[in-house]
Amino acid sequence: MSMFDEQEEGEARLMGGGADADERAVEAALRPRNLAEFVGQERLREQLSLVLDAARGRGRSADHVLLSGPPGLGKTTLAMIVAAEMGVPLRITSGPAIQHAGDLAAILSSVSEGDVLFFDEIHRTARAAEELLYTAMEDFRVDVVVGKGPGATAIPLELPPFTLVGATTRTGLLPGPLRDRFGFTGHLELYEPQELEQVLVRSAGLLGVDLRADGGREIAGRSRGTPRIANRLLRRVRDFAEVRADGVVTGDIARAALEVFEVDGIGLDRLDRAVLTALCRNFGGGPVGLGTLAVAVAEERETVEEVAEPFLVRAGLLARTPRGRVATPAAWTHLGMAVPAQTPFAVPDGELDLFNTADEASGG
Template sequence: MSPDDDSVPGGADRLVGAVADGEDLAVEAALRPRDLSEFIGQGRVREQLDLVLAAARARGGTADHVLLSGSPGLGKTTLSMIIAAEMAAPIRITSGPAIQHAGDLASILSSLTEGEVLFLDEIHRMSRPAEEMLYMAMEDFRVDVVVGKGPGATAIPLELPPFTLVGATTRAGLLPPPLRDRFGFTGHMEFYEPAELERVVHRSAGLLSVEVSAEGAAEIASRSRGTPRIANRLLRRVRDYAQVRADGVVNREVAARALEVYEVDARGLDRLDRAVLRALLDLFGGGPVGLSTLAVAVGEERETVEEVAEPFLVREGLLARTPRGRVATPAAWRHLDRTPPAPAAGGQGGLFGT
């Protein structure tokens, strides 16, 4: 389960959530770059992938299988489509959760054409029988289809045309080594720097016919949690505010006022993030406090706090996970303009809950 996965309560409906909703999917189709030269950020992965694809084109063959890992919203789906475009090949898109039986995978593989790109999102959530079938398909371009049951079952070998599998995962550590080893190229997607996100905002603003100043783009980028999908979503909300309550131009002041309305602060924290920090600071003196107790204090499910709010708070250095519980860092006290309490006698803090 990824930090912003749809199956996590509260993961898909946050303005700063990295999971794509229906509106995101529609807009991303229009904003998505078509080739590697248009793709912003991920310089190392982009250069390596360019070499892999150029070599495959020079050989006149299909590209090696590609594994892309990283948090949601960083461009894994976009890169899969660019791979297909660069290889002048069609693309088939599916996901791990949609493949629960080996027969589901066999049906997809048997209908592929030569050179086709198969994009398998959240590949770590595929069923084990399908996963084992994929081993042979990736390595030998062949699958064994089992007909019948019990002693009378027969395995019929089915030859497959050469294809390129592009797997995407938010949890690379959950992939078994035999599957990881069958990918010829593995790229890890990093969070974006603010300057890269500013370029994303400017490019998207041009495609959406939104007038945005350099300062306005910088303000949006600084609150986008290092994720292009969030930057594009915030841009759309700021655009709405500028059209209704300003002159339609997105500058720093307009962007700041708009994102204040949507409860996204200067560091990219939203209501849930700040609720977790306030509870940790105001109710438990900065911790340590158990996760369940903290979740009850903010009125959320344990999984929501752990998998939706905490990853960003930890990455920003505002919260620490320790063996004794969650602890606020000095940066969290400063961000919420609080004064840390004096150390307890002997330097020992209490543990609240479990």
């Protein structure tokens, strides 16, 4: 059994069976297993290939790697590929799971020489554990504190050389000393539709789906530049094609299927449209606070901010300003509504900040 097969089996076991486990198993089966199979991110693949080839040539562990970018672009897959290319085991943990320095010390003490330790959401690691990572990454050593108070003793624990692959969606939340300890930092960009079509062709072959070129083009255009979403939509379109058609995924079939699953022409789903509709219809286009907007669509504030907003901002449909969330003229047009003569988007120069993550002075 390969490392990837063991990982897929472990993921399904952790999910506890059922439909969710089946979905996770299918997603894992679609993962590329080496850099040659990985579609897109050409510059990053070339850089990472050089790092790994050089490490293999020297017979040493690869430098620590930090991967950043939006969810669903392949950070976990690349971590698995790093381990596969180096021919070593992959160990997985995540920032939210590390709440104390002792949690991290226990994980690091079980790492063997050459192992790849994948640290997902590394920006959410507790500060005490974060500081323990500094010496672990740089000196391959951790100081285990025994006892409390004046009698506490720090016992140095030597670690074998290993490679830490960190993944984050928010690089800015990583402290400088931690970022500086990564020998290679790569950023994953959103995919172009043509690249997603290549992803879909590969996935369709693995799933046994008869995907026509116009069908792949239709799905790719609604996948928000994200391979994970493209693969998920492909599976839903496959279901529609098998149940209500002859199993062949054409452009017309893809459009009909995605209409049933409430994914529109540019990839907006039910939540995205609900946010835009509330912003335009209920609040006249804004500005409105995030908390108020979340109540209007009956969702948690974090769901609106982390799930819906990033794509709406990238698509130019919503803007974050110091006064609150504002609908752009493109949002009104996309919803089929007339753009008001005076839109709240026309804020004074210097106020508009598409990348402001705070909800400053917005009351919510």
